[in-house]
Structure formats: structure tokens, C-alpha cells
Amino acid sequence: MAIDTTKCVGCGDCVVACQTENNVPHGYCRDWIVENVAGTYPNVEIELRSERCNHCDNAPCVRCCPTGASHIVEGGIVMVTHEECIGCGACIESCPYDARYSHPEGYVDKCTFCKHRIDNGQLPACVEVCPTKCLYFGDLDDPNSDVSKALQNRKWKVLAPEAGTKPQLYFLT
Amino acid sequence: MKEELFVSGRDIPNIDPYLNIWHWQIPLYLFLGGLAAGILFFAGYYTILRKEKEMEATVKWAPFLAPFALVLGLFALFLDLKHKLYFWQLYTTVRFTSPMSWGAWTLMLITPISFIWAASYIKEVFPKWDWKFDVLNRFEAYIIKNRKGIAWIMMILAVILGVYTGILLSAFNARPLWNTSILGPLFLVSGLSTGLAAIMLMSKSKYERKVVSRLDLIMIAVELFLIIHLFMGFLAASEVQVEAAALFLGGDFTAVFWIFVIFLGLVFPAVLEVLELRGYHIPVWIPAVLILIGGLVFRFVMVEAGQITRFLY
Ligand code: SF4
Ligand code: SF4
Numbered sequence: 001m002a003i004d005t006t007k008c009v010g011c012g013d014c015v016v017a018c019q020t021e022n023n024v025p026h027g028y029c030r031d032w033i034v035e036n037v038a039g040t041y042p043n044v045e046i047e048l049r050s051e052r053c054n055h056c057d058n059a060p061c062v063r064c065c066p067t068g069a070s071h072i073v074e075g076g077i078v079m080v081t082h083e084e085c086i087g088c089g090a091c092i093e094s095c096p097y098d099a100r101y102s103h104p105e106g107y108v109d110k111c112t113f114c115k116h117r118i119d120n121g122q123l124p125a126c127v128e129v130c131p132t133k134c135l136y137f138g139d140l141d142d143p144n145s146d147v148s149k150a151l152q153n154r155k156w157k158v159l160a161p162e163a164g165t166k167p168q169l170y171f172l173t
Numbered sequence: 174m175k176e177e178l179f180v181s182g183r184d185i186p187n188i189d190p191y192l193n194i195w196h197w198q199i200p201l202y203l204f205l206g207g208l209a210a211g212i213l214f215f216a217g218y219y220t221i222l223r224k225e226k227e228m229e230a231t232v233k234w235a236p237f238l239a240p241f242a243l244v245l246g247l248f249a250l251f252l253d254l255k256h257k258l259y260f261w262q263l264y265t266t267v268r269f270t271s272p273m274s275w276g277a278w279t280l281m282l283i284t285p286i287s288f289i290w291a292a293s294y295i296k297e298v299f300p301k302w303d304w305k306f307d308v309l310n311r312f313e314a315y316i317i318k319n320r321k322g323i324a325w326i327m328m329i330l331a332v333i334l335g336v337y338t339g340i341l342l343s344a345f346n347a348r349p350l351w352n353t354s355i356l357g358p359l360f361l362v363s364g365l366s367t368g369l370a371a372i373m374l375m376s377k378s379k380y381e382r383k384v385v386s387r388l389d390l391i392m393i394a395v396e397l398f399l400i401i402h403l404f405m406g407f408l409a410a411s412e413v414q415v416e417a418a419a420l421f422l423g424g425d426f427t428a429v430f431w432i433f434v435i436f437l438g439l440v441f442p443a444v445l446e447v448l449e450l451r452g453y454h455i456p457v458w459i460p461a462v463l464i465l466i467g468g469l470v471f472r473f474v475m476v477e478a479g480q481i482t483r484f485l486y
Binding site: 010012027028029032033034035036037038039040060063064065066067068069083084085086087088089090092093094095096097098101102105106107108159160162163164 | 175176181183187188192195255260262263265270271272274346347485
């Protein structure tokens with residue numbers, strides 16, 4: 001997924017859409033907005049980011065899961081099988097982005113890129129609902145996908161690459 | 174340049190503003206695991222050296238604590254699980270990349286061995302003990318005959334268990350304070366030291382206490398050495414680790430770490446032990462209890478402080 005930080009207005013629609021689509025319990029969220037304010041007045045610059053699980057290529061949460069509940073499915077999405085999760089919290093500790101949370105029912109939950117929607121040929125709820133169309137989703141290996149096209153000729157960054165997890169959320173700057 | 178981060182739409186229990194997913198259960202589990210590892214390691218070691226007579230508390234009595242410590246520790250781990258009904262999933266696979274997994278398996282192996290070890294000495298502690306069943310008597314005879322072999326297995330598993338208590342934390346590169354390979358040896362040595370403290374408390378022989386105190390002094394010296402290395406490593410590393418070290422060098426954990434862990438948990442008991450070895454009369458329980466408390470506080474501090482440290486982006 002690619003996120004255009006210059007288009008994002010921080011409205012939070014993606015957060016609400018996700019909570020509704022995925023029945024996220026009250027007080028929890030799978031995606032969130034970060035406002036990065038840099039500089040001193042009057043020279044201030046704001047970067048707005050819609051963040052979520054980075055579906056890391058080298059995912060520490062998958063590596064440290066003792067049961068295999070956290071796993072990578074074909075296509076690169078990191079998923080958690082609720083019935084295999086024992087709620088040990090190891091994956092929550094291992095995620096540099098704090099993208100996971102402990103669901104009140106016990107298991108660990110996080111962004112799934114709305115896999116249930118993708119399987120039906122739809123886009124993730126957050127991408128669908130974004131009023132500025134600043135979220136791009138698709139297969140990064142396919143040069144014709146929305147996300148690959150969005151990344152062409154643009155400068156981008158990933159978050160905390162030094163954590164070594166090979167994150168797969170690309171922030172266009 | 175000033176930079177500020179605001180996060181909106183997010184206030185998740187136990188994660189924001191600071192991660193606090195692991196509460197008291199995990200440090201207690203690490204402490205009890207280390208304690209049992211220490212006790213079983215030295216029981217095995219002195220059995221292999223054939224010093225059962227001189228080191229009675231080490232070989233025979235202290236190991237009675239180990240099964241209790243391990244079962245309590247496993248229970249603490251169980252309490253930590255949020256999806257308890259599914260805990261058996263832990264034992265359906267072995268995942269070598271997950272310390273939580275191979276640690277749980279090590280515990281699954283060493284706990285029964287610690288029970289067997291204690292049971293094989295039960296007749297020496299309670300001379301009237303009767304196993305009631307012939308099978309058990311024959312099993313006991315078999316164990317007693319093969320004690321040395323079991324001692325070897327126990328010693329190796331104890332080392333794995335001791336190192337595991339540190340690696341469980343150091344495997345998380347997301348938490349800069351934990352992400353150092355020194356944590357494995359450091360927790361092992363600290364575990365051995367708490368094991369020795371427990372032995373000291375139980376021993377009645379002067380000779381044995383002397384041997385144990387000397388060993389413990391070595392452990393404390395190694396521990397201090399490793400802790401200095403830990404901080405040197407942090408201070409020479411990336412920004413996130415410099416900040417992790419700052420928690421102990423002026424930050425929130427400075428007082429509790431330097432007073433309870435370093436001074437009362439290591440330096441002061443070491444001084445008392447030296448004085449004792451020099452012939453002064455000091456009740457053994459004082460250094461021993463201080464070491465045990467220091468070890469426990471150390472694990473609490475490391476688990477809690479580690480969860481506060483994070484990558485900045
Ligand atoms: S962002 Fe966190 S939860 Fe998502 S794949 Fe990476 S490490 Fe795992
Ligand atoms: S909490 Fe669940 S998904 Fe996370 S590491 Fe433990 S078992 Fe795996």
C-alpha cells in the first residue's frame with residue numbers, strides 16, 4: 001500500500017471505515033493518523049500519515065509467534081488466526097510500529113488489509129472510503145497496479161527502516 | 174529544529190501511550206525460571222563431580238525448590254496469556270525462531286526432570302517415605318543408578334533455560350533496551366546467582382556455605398562486568414539505544430535500578446560475603462535474601478523499562 005502524505009488531510013475516515021468494516025471493539029483501532037509537525041512558527045511543516053500494520057516482508061511478529069497463529073499468506077499479507085493465538089503478547093512486543101492490539105476477547109488482532117474484501121475483488125475499506133484518494137492499494141510486483149503506478153516518479157519513504165522489518169507501507173512525500 | 178508527533182484516533186488499552194502488555198507475570202516467570210536453572214545447574218554439577226557428601230544442600234535439598242519454582246513460573250506464564258483456553262496450541266508445534274516456543278518446550282522437559290530428581294532424594298529427607306507401588310520403587314532404583322546421566326541432561330537444560338530467560342527479551346528488536354545479545358548471558362549468570370543464594374539459605378554445613386559464597390562472588394563479579402558492558406554497548410549504539418540507557422542514567426528507572434539492583438542486590442551482598450569469608454559473623458540469610466530480591470527487581474525493571482523504549486519515526 002502507498003499513502004500520499006501530501007494529499008492526506010487527516011480526516012480520519014479511514015479509521016472509522018476500518019472500525020465499522022472489521023467490527024473493531026470500541027476504544028481500539030487497526031489504523032490511525034499521525035501528524036508530524038516540524039519546525040518553529042512561522043516555518044512549520046506538517047506531514048499527515050494514515051498508519052497501520054506494515055505487513056512487513058521480514059515480519060518479527062511472525063518470527064516470534066510460538067504457535068504459528070501469526071503468519072504470512074500468499075501475496076504478502078500478515079494475518080493472525082484467532083483460534084491458534086494464545087494471547088502471549090510476544091508479537092505485540094515485537095512490532096516496532098505498535099500495530100497490534102490485544103482484543104478484549106483474548107486473541108491478538110490487527111490490520112488484515114481487509115483480506116475478506118480483496119478476495120471478493122474489492123479494495124480495503126480505508127482505501128475505498130478515503131475522500132482525497134490518497135491511499136493506493138495493490139500488488140507491488142505488478143507494474144500496472146495502482147500502488148506501483150503511484151510509486152513511479154515520486155519520492156517515498158518507509159517508517160523506521162532501521163528496525164529491519166522491511167515494511168511494506170510506502171509513504172509518498 | 175523542533176519536531177512534534179501527534180497521534181489521533183488512537184488510545185488503545187495497554188499500548189498507548191506506553192506499551193504495557195506484559196505485567197508482573199512475565200518478570201516473575203523469568204525470575205523463577207532463572208532461580209530453578211541456577212539450583213538445578215549446581216545440583217547437576219556437584220553430582221558429576223561426586224561431591225554429594227560435601228554439598229548436601231546443593232545436590233539434595235535445594236532441588237526440592239526447583240519443581241515448585243518451575244510450576245509456579247509456568248502458572249505465571251499461563252496467567253499472562255490472554256487467550257487461555259487455547260494455550261495448548263503452544264504444544265502443537267515447535268518454532269525455533271520463537272524463543273517463547275522453544276522456551277516453553279525446554280520447561281516441558283526440565284520440569285519433570287526436576288520432579289524426578291527431587292523424588293529420588295525424598296527418602297533421604299523423609300526416611301519413612303514409602304512409594305506404595307512396586308513400579309515406583311523400581312523406577313526410583315533406576316534413577317538412582319543413572320543419576321550422573323540425569324545430572325548431565327539437567328545441567329545442559331538448566332543452561333538453556335537460564336539463557337532463554339534473557340533471550341526471550343533480547344529477541345525483540347522492536348524494544349531497543351532488550352535488543353542486545355548480552356541479555357542472554359546476563360540473565361543466565363543472574364539466575365545462577367539467585368540459585369546459589371537459595372542454596373546458601375538451605376545449607377547447614379560451613380564448608381558448603383563457603384564454597385557457595387565464593388562461587389556467588391564470582392557470579393556477582395561477572396554480572397557487574399556484563400552490566401557495564403551492556404551500558405557501554407548502549408551508549409555507543411544508535412539513538413534509540415542511547416535513549417534506552419538514559420532511562421537508567423538519570424531517567425525514571427535510575428533510583429530503583431542503582432539502589433535495589435546494583436547496590437542492595439549485588440554490591441552490598443558481595444561485601445557481606447567477603448566479610449563473612451574473612452571470618453566476620455554475618456547471618457547468611459542477609460546476603461542471600463538481598464540477592465534474591467535484587468534478582469527479582471532486576472527482571473521487573475528490565476521488562477517494564479524495555480516496553481517503554483521504542484523506535485522513533
Ligand atoms: S507492522 Fe508490526 S504487526 Fe505488521 S507485519 Fe510489521 S511487525 Fe508485524
Ligand atoms: S499473541 Fe497470538 S499471534 Fe501473537 S505471538 Fe502470541 S500466539 Fe502468536
